[in-house]
Amino acid sequence: MTHILERKAKTTKIKNVTASEDSTYDTVAGLWRNKDQGIAAYEPGNDRVSKKMDVETGEDLKGQ
Amino acid sequence: MKPREVEVLLLANKLDFPTDRVCDQLRQLGTEFLRCNFDDMDKFRFVLEPVSARLECKFEDTIWHVGEGLKSIWWRQPTFYRGTKIYNPTPAEQLYRSQWAAFMRSLIVFDNAQWFNHPATTYQAEVKAYQLKKAYICGFSVPKTLITNDDNAQVPTTIGNPFALKSIDTILLRERDSQHFGYTSITDWSECLDGSFNQVPATCQQFLNPKIDLRVTVLDDKLWCDEIVIDATGIQGDWRLKKKDDLEYRDFLLPADIAQNCLKLVKSLGLHYGAIDLALSDGVFWFIEINPTGEWGWLDRPGRGISQSIAKKLSQ
Numbered sequence: 001m002t003h004i005l006e007r008k009a010k011t012t013k014i015k016n017v018t019a020s021e022d023s024t025y026d027t028v029a030g031l032w033r034n035k036d037q038g039i040a041a042y043e044p045g046n047d048r049v050s051k052k053m054d055v056e057t058g059e060d061l062k063g064q
Numbered sequence: 065m066k067p068r069e070v071e072v073l074l075l076a077n078k079l080d081f082p083t084d085r086v087c088d089q090l091r092q093l094g095t096e097f098l099r100c101n102f103d104d105m106d107k108f109r110f111v112l113e114p115v116s117a118r119l120e121c122k123f124e125d126t127i128w129h130v131g132e133g134l135k136s137i138w139w140r141q142p143t144f145y146r147g148t149k150i151y152n153p154t155p156a157e158q159l160y161r162s163q164w165a166a167f168m169r170s171l172i173v174f175d176n177a178q179w180f181n182h183p184a185t186t187y188q189a190e191v192k193a194y195q196l197k198k199a200y201i202c203g204f205s206v207p208k209t210l211i212t213n214d215d216n217a218q219v220p221t222t223i224g225n226p227f228a229l230k231s232i233d234t235i236l237l238r239e240r241d242s243q244h245f246g247y248t249s250i251t252d253w254s255e256c257l258d259g260s261f262n263q264v265p266a267t268c269q270q271f272l273n274p275k276i277d278l279r280v281t282v283l284d285d286k287l288w289c290d291e292i293v294i295d296a297t298g299i300q301g302d303w304r305l306k307k308k309d310d311l312e313y314r315d316f317l318l319p320a321d322i323a324q325n326c327l328k329l330v331k332s333l334g335l336h337y338g339a340i341d342l343a344l345s346d347g348v349f350w351f352i353e354i355n356p357t358g359e360w361g362w363l364d365r366p367g368r369g370i371s372q373s374i375a376k377k378l379s380q
Contacts, residue, residue: 001260004251005231009244010305019079027107028126030074030087030099041084041361 067120067127072097072378073177075168076140078104082361082371083140089375097378098128102141105164117173136178136378140357141168143187178336180378185334186356192232192267195333195354202329203321204351207270215261219268220253227251230267247302274298275345278316280323281360282330282338283373287323290363291316291344298344313363322349329354336377 019025023032023040032040072090076083078101090097098121100108109122119130153161169183181189188194193211200206208223211232219227228248235246250271276298281288290313292303299306318326322342329351330338339358343350364370 001258003260003263004229004256004258005235005246005264005266006237006244008229008249008251009235009237009246011242011244014238014241014243025078027099027104027123029091030097031084032081039084039088041081041088 065125065127067129068096068098069133070098070128070130071095071133071135072138073130073134073136073171073174074099074138074140075102075171076138077101080140082359082364083138085361085364085371086138086374086378089371090379093375093379095375095379096133098130100168102164102168105167106160110167112167112170112173114170114173117175119171119174130174132176134174134177135380136180137171137174138180138374138378139183139186141165141183142357143183143190178378178380180337180374181335181356189333189335189338189354189356192230192353196351198332199325199329199351199354202332203325204329205348206351207272209267209269211265211267213262213265215257215259217268219256223268223270225253227253227271228269229256230269232265232267247305250301272343272345272350273300275300275343275350277303278318278342278344278349279313279363280318280326280340280342281358281363281370282326282340283370283377284330284336285327286373287318287326288363288368288370289316289318289323290314313365319349337374 019032020034020040023034025031026033034040034043072095074083074086074097076099080101083099087097087099100121107123111120113119117131119128121128121130172179172183179185196206196209207228210217210219210223212219219225227250229251230248231246235244237244250273256266277292279290279292281290292299293312293314294306294310296312303311326340329340330336333354333356335356337356339355339360341352341354343352360370
């Protein structure tokens with residue numbers, strides 16, 4: 001029999017988490033840059049994007 | 065090239081956009097920093113001298129020295145890995161994850177630096193039962209709670225029915241190309257009486273309804289509070305299950321005593337940073353949980369200055 005915590009868990013397809021194809025990671029600056037060299041983290045829409053990239057893992061990737 | 069003497073060390077993951085914001089703010093402050101990402105560690109060449117607490121790090125033609133000049137460390141790592149990210153990891157993947165995680169933990173040799181937060185205190189503070197106890201001591205109202213695997217436990221009489229069913233640690237279960245994530249669910253006790261309840265412990269907590277969810281982001285003596293609502297109304301159950309576009313995050317002014325409790329709790333857990341979840345129900349501010357490495361990027365709206373404040377703290 002399946003435990004209630006497992007029964008009630010929400011099932012989703014696993015997403016392959018990647019950054020936008022238009023951005024590149026600047027290792028020395030410690031951030032992602034867009035094609036125009038702007039900082040991706042300040043882009044509208046990214047303000048609500050956490051490291052989880054909308055994949056629910058618990059805060060701070062605890063589930064990983 | 066002359067090595068850079070690191071003042072702030074950031075230990076994160078490559079897709080952690082909030083840490084991007086902190087790095088940008090550190091650059092604006094003129095603070096020398098080094099960001100290392102768990103998923104990218106083999107890109108660097110490291111030499112750590114444990115006894116003298118010195119670290120040399122190279123990437124292409126850039127060299128960083130981490131040592132006496134180090135002021136603080138931004139720790140954005142799980143304190144341990146549940147091992148569900150990779151399905152059937154190869155030996156090489158297992159080796160990478162176990163050894164780099166241990167290497168990052170080894171940086172606690174920098175014990176003169178201020179840790180935001182220290183892995184040992186984070187580990188302790190992540191324990192939900194411990195949080196509830198400490199929150200109660202700090203003066204918070206705490207929902208009635210039982211952690212049990214006993215289907216004879218007096219949950220309906222002591223906690224109420226229905227009640228909020230929660231896991232005691234994050235549930236993320238991997239099954240081939242699917243994953244199962246556990247949210248708080250409003251449950252009738254009869255649903256637990258199918259003979260499987262004893263398999264694992266679960267948290268049974270008083271159901272607060274109606275309620276308004278509050279997120280309090282604490283950084284030492286400073287805090288930001290947001291209410292999470294839909295159409296200016298509180299959300300029944302777990303708000304994370306709602307459509308993101310429907311959710312509103314709005315500034316909320318906490319009463320002075322509750323704000324003080326938040327600061328006190330973070331301090332009493334030995335933390336500098338914490339993301340606290342409260343629920344306002346029937347005029348009472350209930351403590352729900354605290355996440356020592358909780359997310360804040362989604363609340364760093366223009367003018368709020370969370371990333372600026374973090375960068376300033378790290379640079380002090």
